Amino acid sequence: xxxxxxxxxxxxxxxxxxxxxxxxxxxxxxxxxxxxxxxxxxxxxxxxxxxxxxxxxxxxxxxxxxxxxxxxxxxxxxxxxxxxxxxxxxxxxxxxxxxxxxxxxxxxxxxxxxxxxxxxxxxxxxxxxxxxxxxxxxxxxxxxxxxxxxxxxxxxxxxxxxxxxxxxxxxxxxxxxxxxxxxxxxxxxxxxxxxxxxxxxxxxxxxxxxxxxxxxxxxxxxxxxxxxxxxxxxxxxxxxxxxxxxxxxxxxxxxxxxxxxxxxxxxxxxxxxxxxxxxxxxxxxxxxxxxxxxxxxxxxxxxxxxxxxxxxxxxxxxxxxxxxxxxxxxxxxxxxxxxxxxxxxxxxxxxxxxxxxxxxxxxxxxxxxxxxxxxxxxxxxxxxxxxxxxxxxxxxxxxxxxxxxxxxxx
Amino acid sequence: xxxxxxxxxxxxxxxxxxxxxxxxxxxxxxxxxxxxxxxxxxxxxxxxxxxxxxxxxxxxxxxxxxxxxxxxxxxxxxxxxxxxxxxxxxxxxxxxxxxxxxxxxxxxxxxxxxxxxxxx
Numbered sequence: 337x338x339x340x341x342x343x344x345x346x347x348x349x350x351x352x353x354x355x356x357x358x359x360x361x362x363x364x365x366x367x368x369x370x371x372x373x374x375x376x377x378x379x380x381x382x383x384x385x386x387x388x389x390x391x392x393x394x395x396x397x398x399x400x401x402x403x404x405x406x407x408x409x410x411x412x413x414x415x416x417x418x419x420x421x422x423x424x425x426x427x428x429x430x431x432x433x434x435x436x437x438x439x440x441x442x443x444x445x446x447x448x449x450x451x452x453x454x455x456x457x458x459x460x461x462x463x464x465x466x467x468x469x470x471x472x473x474x475x476x477x478x479x480x481x482x483x484x485x486x487x488x489x490x491x492x493x494x495x496x497x498x499x500x501x502x503x504x505x506x507x508x509x510x511x512x513x514x515x516x517x518x519x520x521x522x523x524x525x526x527x528x529x530x531x532x533x534x535x536x537x538x539x540x541x542x543x544x545x546x547x548x549x550x551x552x553x554x555x556x557x558x559x560x561x562x563x564x565x566x567x568x569x570x571x572x573x574x575x576x577x578x579x580x581x582x583x584x585x586x587x588x589x590x591x592x593x594x595x596x597x598x599x600x601x602x603x604x605x606x607x608x609x610x611x612x613x614x615x616x617x618x619x620x621x622x623x624x625x626x627x628x629x630x631x632x633x634x635x636x637x638x639x640x641x642x643x644x645x646x647x648x649x650x651x652x653x654x655x656x657x658x659x660x661x662x663x664x665x666x667x668x669x670x671x672x673x674x675x676x677x678x679x680x681x682x683x684x685x686x687x688x689x690x691x692x693x694x695x696x697x698x699x700x701x702x703x704x705x706x707x708x709x710x711x712x713x714x715x716x717x718x719x720x721x722x723x724x725x726x727x728x729x730x731x732x733x734x735x736x737x738x739x740x741x742x743x744x745x746x
Numbered sequence: 747x748x749x750x751x752x753x754x755x756x757x758x759x760x761x762x763x764x765x766x767x768x769x770x771x772x773x774x775x776x777x778x779x780x781x782x783x784x785x786x787x788x789x790x791x792x793x794x795x796x797x798x799x800x801x802x803x804x805x806x807x808x809x810x811x812x813x814x815x816x817x818x819x820x821x822x823x824x825x826x827x828x829x830x831x832x833x834x835x836x837x838x839x840x841x842x843x844x845x846x847x848x849x850x851x852x853x854x855x856x857x858x859x860x861x862x863x864x865x866x
Contacts, residue, residue, distance in 0.1 A: 454833065455786060478861070479789055479831060487786035530862035539862065580865045587865040700866060727747065728863030 345385050348394065349378050350548070353467025356398040358439020360406060361502045367446070368492045369409050370402070371464050377402035378467060440465060441556050442504055444549075447491075448517045451498045456491035457520045458527075463488055466545050476539050477527065514557075518566050518622065521550050525570050529577065530728075543574050561617020564609050565626045571606035572629035575599040587734045591638035603633045621657040624649055643672035660692045664701055676709040696725035700735060707742065716742040748789060748831045749838040752854040753847045755825035757796060771846045778844060782830060787841075791828025822851050829858065 353374060360370040377398045391397040447460040458477075462468045468476075474484035505513040528542025550567045557563050579593035588594075610626040617623070628649045635641040650666035663686060671679035683702050686692045703718030716739050723735035763771070782788040800816045816823060825847070832838045835857070842853035 455831070482783075483786060483789055483831070486783060486788075490784065490786055527862075530860075530864055587863055589866050593865075704866070726863070727857045727859055729859045729861055731863035731866075732859070734863070734866065 345382060345390070348390070349381055349398075350467035350545075352395050352398055353378060354440040354443045354465045354552075355395060355438055356402055357464055358437070358443060359399050360402055362439070363403070364406055364410065365502075366406070366410065367502060368496055369406050369413075371492060373402040373405035373409065374398070375463070375469070376405050379469075438556065440552050442502060444517045444553065445505055445513055446495065446500055446502060448513075448520045449495070449498075449500045450513075450516060451500065452491050452494055454520075454523070456487055456494065457516075458524055459484060459487045460491040460495075461520055461549070462524065462542075462545065466549060468545065472541075476542050478539070514560070515562075517553070518550075518562060521546050521553070522566060522570075522622075524549075525574075529573060540577075543570070543577070546570060547574065559617070561613040562620040562622045564613035564617070565620055565623030568606040568610035568613065568626035569622055569629055571602045571609070572626055572633050575602035575606065575633060581730075585730060586737075587730045589734070590632065595636065598633065603630075606630060607634065619652070619656070621653060624653040624656065628653075641672070643669055647673050660686055660689050661697070664692070664697055667701060667705070671705050671708060676705040679705050680709070694725065696722045696731070696735075699725060703735075703738070707738075712742050747835070747838075747860075748829055748858040749835070750856045750858055751791075751828050751830065751838070751842050751845065752824060752856065753793075753826040753828070753845065754822040754852045754854065755847055756821045756851055757823060757825075758821065759850060774846045778841075779828075782841065787830045787832055787837075789829040789831055791826065793826035794824060797823040 356377065357370060357374045360374060361367050364370055380401055381394075381398060385391075385394075443465050444461065447464050448457045452460065459473055462473045462476075463470065470485050470488060471481050473488075474481040477484065504510070524542050525546035528540050528544070528546065531539030531542075547567070547570050550563070550570060554560075554563050554567050575598050576590075576593060578599065579595065579597040580588055582588060606626065607630050610623055610630055613623050614627065628646055631642050631646050631649070647666070647669040650662065650669050654662050654666055663682065667679040667682045670682055680702065683698065683705070686698055692698050699718050699722035703715045703722060706712075706715035706718055719735050719739035719742070723732050723739065726732050726735065760768075779788060779791075797816050800814070802813050802815065802817045804811050804813075830838060830841055832841070835855075838855050842848055842855050845853050847853060
């Protein structure tokens, strides 16, 4: 038994949450009831451990407490059912040995099942696999706790109703299912990463949670290049977080960031991960995006950025996973290598795309290229258009300041 | 994405509704709110008091001037709002179209600004 600061308990509890839940679901079935029981056990531990010390076998302690809750619950459900329905009672499940295994991956596949809506996938993953409370998830996503509770309970009802099994998907569909899991982890990361300082500090915890969960998946699937690629992408992106906002919450563009504030150990880890993945695994979009982030992170100054390499990586990415957002980013690289005129020609191809034509990012990139080309008046109007189209407060503020800078320069 | 759905009503027409019609509209709203709560899309919302209770405040040369009545004199007045979180803008519009006020007057769908963003 040892005393430790509260955050250590919290981290330890979150690490154990999916393992305890896995053990319970294997023993009792009833994902829904087991998930509630694990949350109650986690709460009990959060109250008791800081005072009484961490038990010798924390996982065993949690499994025991949660088991007691879940059997109580199932017994009272059964008694009620017996009262309501005299035709037959549910036979108690045999007690089975709890194998010492890590069910994190199986749980992730369940929480990120395609039958659930994206909002439900995110919420359920953070609660059942991440070990976060409903209140913490609600605060991170800026919604009332009741709304988040409803999303989680609906997700669990859906798991029950569609009979999603607690097992790894069949080999044939595993790759597709894993890509959904990775996408959910990416969305959780992004939700936290785009949060700026100010009254919403809880949100930035999400990047840490996403990295932690992706790390767990990487530990379980070390051979998978895209898992490694996603983890690298998160680390290489998050490494810039200390420099990407000013204390007032406004955004600092990449080229103006104070690179001394970037997190070098995270960059080193990300670079090693992506270099290794590219050398031995089949190439994929997360690895390429991580490689692009690595080129940015390794440049000592913005002027040192190897734009030729970035362009080559975007060429590959566009071939592998064509998408207008990739084209947009590639246009920036084209401008840096071949000049803004070629890049503006490339952007013109996006005007026909319904998804992109009214997107603020297209207007913002075009304004940036026009500014590079010296077409100040049109660039200024473009920044203003982009500022009107974005639904992000810090982005609007940034775009308005770019427009104002051009007005003042005249 | 969160959306604010602004509910517009013409108080003069509302007053001409029969008790039965008013109850039907209110029940419809209640059912819709329940459905949106169940789906996890409901964030919140309130109804507003009759426009005659409005005060408009303007400060000019540091002097506040408070006048009775809404800022804009028009037949259709803001009667309430709700906030929903939807996967797509189409879904937000669909919810607005099902609000009974949309049949009689109008609903406005406005995206709510997000506090986060990406550096460029």
